[in-house]
Amino acid sequence: MNDLIEIRWHGRGGQGAKTASLLLADAAFNTGKFIQGFPEYGPERMGAPITAYNRISNKPITIHSNIYEPDFVVVVDDTLLESVPVTAGLKENGAIVINTTKDAEYLKKVLNGYKGNVYTIDARKVSMETLGKYFPNTPMLAAIVKVSGVMTDQELLDDMKGSFKHKFAKKPEVIEPNMKALEMALQEVKKIQ
Amino acid sequence: MSIRERLSGNEAAAIAMKQINPDVVAAFPITPSTEIPQYFSTFVSNGTVDTEFVAVESEHSAMSACIGAEAAGGRAMTATSANGLSFMWEMIYIASSMRLPIVMSLVNRAVSGPLNIHNDHSDAMGVRDAGWIMLFSENNQEAYDNLVMAHRIAEHKDVLLPLMVCQDGFITSHSIENIELIEDDKVKEFVGKYKPEHYLLNAKEPIAMGPLDLQAYLFEHKKQQAQAMINAKQVILDVAKDFEKMTGRSYSFFEEYKLEDAEIAIVCMNSTAGTTKFVVDELRSNGIKAGLLKVRVYRPFPAEEIAKALSHVKAVAVLDKADSLNAAGGALYTDVTSAMYVNKNQVPTVNYIYGIGGRDTKGDDIKGVYEDLQKIAQTGNIENPYRYMGLRG
Numbered sequence: 309m310n311d312l313i314e315i316r317w318h319g320r321g322g323q324g325a326k327t328a329s330l331l332l333a334d335a336a337f338n339t340g341k342f343i344q345g346f347p348e349y350g351p352e353r354m355g356a357p358i359t360a361y362n363r364i365s366n367k368p369i370t371i372h373s374n375i376y377e378p379d380f381v382v383v384v385d386d387t388l389l390e391s392v393p394v395t396a397g398l399k400e401n402g403a404i405v406i407n408t409t410k411d412a413e414y415l416k417k418v419l420n421g422y423k424g425n426v427y428t429i430d431a432r433k434v435s436m437e438t439l440g441k442y443f444p445n446t447p448m449l450a451a452i453v454k455v456s457g458v459m460t461d462q463e464l465l466d467d468m469k470g471s472f473k474h475k476f477a478k479k480p481e482v483i484e485p486n487m488k489a490l491e492m493a494l495q496e497v498k499k500i501q
Numbered sequence: 502m503s504i505r506e507r508l509s510g511n512e513a514a515a516i517a518m519k520q521i522n523p524d525v526v527a528a529f530p531i532t533p534s535t536e537i538p539q540y541f542s543t544f545v546s547n548g549t550v551d552t553e554f555v556a557v558e559s560e561h562s563a564m565s566a567c568i569g570a571e572a573a574g575g576r577a578m579t580a581t582s583a584n585g586l587s588f589m590w591e592m593i594y595i596a597s598s599m600r601l602p603i604v605m606s607l608v609n610r611a612v613s614g615p616l617n618i619h620n621d622h623s624d625a626m627g628v629r630d631a632g633w634i635m636l637f638s639e640n641n642q643e644a645y646d647n648l649v650m651a652h653r654i655a656e657h658k659d660v661l662l663p664l665m666v667c668q669d670g671f672i673t674s675h676s677i678e679n680i681e682l683i684e685d686d687k688v689k690e691f692v693g694k695y696k697p698e699h700y701l702l703n704a705k706e707p708i709a710m711g712p713l714d715l716q717a718y719l720f721e722h723k724k725q726q727a728q729a730m731i732n733a734k735q736v737i738l739d740v741a742k743d744f745e746k747m748t749g750r751s752y753s754f755f756e757e758y759k760l761e762d763a764e765i766a767i768v769c770m771n772s773t774a775g776t777t778k779f780v781v782d783e784l785r786s787n788g789i790k791a792g793l794l795k796v797r798v799y800r801p802f803p804a805e806e807i808a809k810a811l812s813h814v815k816a817v818a819v820l821d822k823a824d825s826l827n828a829a830g831g832a833l834y835t836d837v838t839s840a841m842y843v844n845k846n847q848v849p850t851v852n853y854i855y856g857i858g859g860r861d862t863k864g865d866d867i868k869g870v871y872e873d874l875q876k877i878a879q880t881g882n883i884e885n886p887y888r889y890m891g892l893r894g
Contacts, residue, residue: 337507346671372669
């Protein structure tokens with residue numbers, strides 16, 4: 309892993325992109341890293357485009373600006389692809405991970421000629437099959453871990469088990485479905501050729 | 502052993518307050534400082550602190566309640582931002598002139614109008630002459646550490662002044678980052694018990710506080726306030742020394758980052774100092790002798806020390822996150838240049854107003870300033886010392 313990995317999240321208000329970025333920060337922290345997790349606060353309303361950021365490093369992080377040249381981009385909602393320049397500044401030796409069922413041809417068209425790796429996952433399917441409701445952030449968290457390699461699959465699963473136990477102390481019945489969502493997402497994320 | 506954690510700046514401030522366990526916290530919610538009293542009120546509800554939490558109806562009342570509590574002989578804290586601080590304005594001066602060592606978390610945000618909830622330093626700069634000690638914090642760690650040191654400074658018998666700990670709204674207040682926490686018992690021992698010499702609830706010494714003070718004495722009392730601010734300098738250093746013994750983390754009036762052999766230097770405060778460090782490292786790897794002076798203690802202003810620390814460089818840029826709208830330059834710039842003038846230090850110095858209303862400060866913006874400084878260092882020419890950084894053309 310490079311000394312500093314920068315990740316930018318694109319989602320819509322209410323989908324949990326901010327929460328996912330904070331969960332990723334948490335998980336990376338628990339593997340011994342220095343981390344930053346912060347959303348770009350704008351008008352806060354359901355459905356509005358939102359951006360969140362992560363920095364993950366082996367060294368202390370001092371920079372406090374937004375991220376303009378990310379190593380990785382996560383798109384939680386594919387309806388943003390035609391309205392938000394999601395590949396802006398994205399490094400070509402990096403990758404973009406998109407929650408979508410759209411085909412390669414469509415993605416090529418909307419990604420403005422991005423030459424790096426493109427990964428997709430059907431987070432809706434994963435979420436509906438495991439949680440029975442549409443919460444894309446848990447599958448997208450697993451997808452970006454898989455693609456970025458900021459930690460191993462097992463490190464993610466071990467850490468999240470602890471987090472879910474704490475977070476869902478009063479709803480223990482949802483811990484197992486969330487773990488299943490992570491496991492399934494780790495398998496489902498695919499590189500587009 | 503310190504405790505490795507990851508917290509937002511607001512969480513860090515609330516945890517510091519929990520460990521300090523003050524007698525009274527009075528606060529009114531305002532973005533982006535809302536979370537501080539919000540988290541703290543859960544500590545009150547859970548019984549982890551025995552603080553009296555006063556959920557007031559306005560910031561004017563928040564500061565009034567802190568004044569009442571502190572005058573009565575208690576230790577009082579609050580938190581606010583921007584227009585919340587504006588609404589406290591009248592009581593801010595009363596707190597300091599009554600010599601009440603209240604401690605405030607100020608999460609810096611643009612003062613309206615038009616309405617903007619994002620970061621700049623216009624709130625803090627508005628009260629820079631109000632007689633409060635003002636500490637600035639680069640990140641969550643410094644916001645926490647400064648709060649742990651705050652009461653020891655403010656309550657010292659040679660000082661007795663209120664103190665505010667500033668940090669950047671959203672940029673650090675809402676960013677999760679690594680932090681080293683100190684154990685509860687160590688903080689408790691470090692901060693110590695508050696033992697005011699004179700207070701209203703002392704039946705053995707009936708006194709009046711803050712009564713009418715006309716031509717005969719107000720001037721003398723103001724001189725005492727001014728002397729207290731001068732005295733605060735030594736106390737700040739002494740407390741920092743004790744803090745370093747406990748944590749290994751060293752603090753002074755300001756931090757010099759690669760400044761010792763620097764030829765060009767930036768002076769700034771809060772989170773931008775972190776971004777500047779990142780840029781300094783990059784420039785240094787290209788052989789450019791860039792440095793940073795990060796002001797931590799803005800009031801009292803360490804004029805002589807800053808002038809000395811900058812005396813060897815060839816060009817200086819002072820970054821102000823608030824415009825003084827005076828056709829001459831921002832407050833930090835005015836302070837730094839007057840310090841240099843009085844100390845006969847003639848280094849070419851320019852001012853950049855930046856980051857107003859949450860405009861993001863990029864590494865490239867800072868790099869641009871260092872490029873300007875290289876030119877100034879070569880030619881000695883400053884055409885316009887009052888400039889803007891990151892403004893759209």
